[in-house]
Amino acid sequence: MLEKMIPLEEARAIVLDHVAPLDVVSHPAWRAVGLPLAEDAATDIDLSPFANSAMDGYALRSADLAAAGPDAPAVLDVVGHEAAGHVFEGTVEAGQTVRIMTGAPMPDGADAVVKYEVVEVLEGDGNEGSRVAFRAAAPVGDNVRAAGLEAHAGEVVMHAGEVVTAAGAGLLASAGCSSVRVRRQPVVGVLSIGTELVDPATVPARGQIRDANSSAILAAALQAGAEVRFGGIAPDDEAAITRAVLGLVETCDFVITSGGASAGDYDYVTALARREGEVLFDRISLRPGKAITFGLIRDVPFLGLSGNPAAASVGFEMLARPAIRKMLGYTSFERPVQRARVLHAVEKRQERRFYDRASVSRDEAGELVVRSAKSQNSALLGTLHHANCLLMVPEGLVGYDEGDEAPCVRIDLPEGSVI
Ligand SMILES: Nc1nc2c(c(=O)[nH]1)N[C@H]1C(S)=C(S)[C@@H](COP(=O)(O)OP(=O)(O)OC[C@H]3O[C@@H](n4cnc5c(N)ncnc54)[C@H](O)[C@@H]3O)O[C@H]1N2
Numbered sequence: 025m026l027e028k029m030i031p032l033e034e035a036r037a038i039v040l041d042h043v044a045p046l047d048v049v050s051h052p053a054w055r056a057v058g059l060p061l062a063e064d065a066a067t068d069i070d071l072s073p074f075a076n077s078a079m080d081g082y083a084l085r086s087a088d089l090a091a092a093g094p095d096a097p098a099v100l101d102v103v104g105h106e107a108a109g110h111v112f113e114g115t116v117e118a119g120q121t122v123r124i125m126t127g128a129p130m131p132d133g134a135d136a137v138v139k140y141e142v143v144e145v146l147e148g149d150g151n152e153g154s155r156v157a158f159r160a161a162a163p164v165g166d167n168v169r170a171a172g173l174e175a176h177a178g179e180v181v182m183h184a185g186e187v188v189t190a191a192g193a194g195l196l197a198s199a200g201c202s203s204v205r206v207r208r209q210p211v212v213g214v215l216s217i218g219t220e221l222v223d224p225a226t227v228p229a230r231g232q233i234r235d236a237n238s239s240a241i242l243a244a245a246l247q248a249g250a251e252v253r254f255g256g257i258a259p260d261d262e263a264a265i266t267r268a269v270l271g272l273v274e275t276c277d278f279v280i281t282s283g284g285a286s287a288g289d290y291d292y293v294t295a296l297a298r299r300e301g302e303v304l305f306d307r308i309s310l311r312p313g314k315a316i317t318f319g320l321i322r323d324v325p326f327l328g329l330s331g332n333p334a335a336a337s338v339g340f341e342m343l344a345r346p347a348i349r350k351m352l353g354y355t356s357f358e359r360p361v362q363r364a365r366v367l368h369a370v371e372k373r374q375e376r377r378f379y380d381r382a383s384v385s386r387d388e389a390g391e392l393v394v395r396s397a398k399s400q401n402s403a404l405l406g407t408l409h410h411a412n413c414l415l416m417v418p419e420g421l422v423g424y425d426e427g428d429e430a431p432c433v434r435i436d437l438p439e440g441s442v443i
């Protein structure tokens with residue numbers, strides 16, 4: 025039996041060592057939002073493919089307006105128009121202009137666009153056959169968007185590892201990457217263990233409680249980007265737990281249980297992992313979440329979280345979320361850490377490292393402060409629901425005095441965020 029409580033960093037490194045980015049699949053660009061690309065994406069055309077107008081107005085030769093001024097209008101003949109989807113095929117000669125819409129290709133010969141608002145129509149309706157006057161010069165390139173402004177044909181517009189944003193999905197579409205290569209979503213199996221547990225739709229009888237952990241863990245796995253599979257509730261019965269875990273192991277990339285991980289008479293999880301596979305650790309210097317078993321069962325990573333709801337959720341955050349993200353191809357596993365002044369003294373009566381549920385905010389002076397939840401009882405989920413950070417208290421018996429600065433892990437911000 026491994027009695028040793030290992031540091032969290034070591035536990036996380038062991039978990040990460042036993043998962044790898046999954047196989048590469050294709051997704052529509054928009055469906056890949058939030059995911060890192062598995063391969064570079066290059067554009068097949070110049071973006072944009074042609075020089076075009078940035079304004080609704082008149083395309084002309086800048087030289088024709090060189091001498092134009094408030095009292096010296098330059099008057100040009102409108103020889104064509106470019107409405108959406110209609111391209112002027114001729115060439116704009118000296119003394120001529122073409123009425124043009126935003127985004128329409130610049131006609132040959134024209135090198136500037138003047139917006140409608142400052143153009144006077146002298147004769148006609150402003151379309152072909154009209155005469156229009158300009159009372160200011162327009163430099164070459166004015167209101168013209170050059171071809172290839174965003175990228176040239178063949179250039180990589182998004183590199184492998186970059187996370188697709190909504191704007192990025194649009195960029196990929198413009199680049200002809202209607203489908204992109206990303207990692208397959210890991211299938212995460214979740215099982216709740218405990219004879220006392222009942223489905224959330226049931227009113228618990230005496231001694232029973234509703235299964236809260238599976239909802240919290242399924243939700244957290246979804247948020248991390250996994251596909252989830254719920255294995256139900258297994259009673260504290262060795263055979264039932266073994267059956268349920270082995271069932272999930274067959275169809276999942278990662279299996280998570282909660283409950284039955286400690287030293288109680290009915291805590292079978294570690295023994296199961298040892299019997300059916302290999303245990304890599306079974307105690308972490310972490311509160312909440314000391315009793316966490318990690319191992320391999322039939323070569324599938326298996327994480328047995330503590331049953332106490334806050335312990336299960338914090339254990340997921342610290343170990344399962346990084347694993348899911350690694351399988352999806354992310355390379356950043358650290359949530360941003362902010363240092364904030366504690367508003368109340370934080371006591372410590374156990375040696376292990378604490379992550380207290382807390383909230384960071386700014387005081388009237390704009391300084392970062394952090395307030396811990398009143399109760400850090402591992403049974404409470406509401407305190408975690410309301411927390412935006414986990415306030416870290418290092419190993420040892422020293423807590424924080426009021427006014428001390430403490431590192432706060434921002435669980436509300438994505439890994440790698442700059443704060
Ligand atoms: N003698 C010892 N007892 C305990 C120790 C210890 O070191 N020595 N550690 C305590 C700590 S800390 C934790 S955390 C828990 C871990 O226990 P288990 O993982 O074995 O969890 P259970 O005993 O099954 O349950 C603990 C607690 O959580 C409730 N629970 C369990 N599953 C769910 C669920 N799906 N939804 C809601 N609530 C759940 C369960 O009813 C218990 O109240 O062990 C301590 N004891």
Ligand code: MOO
Binds near residue numbers: 312330332
């Ligand atoms: O490790 Mo337990 O998580 O203190 O509640």
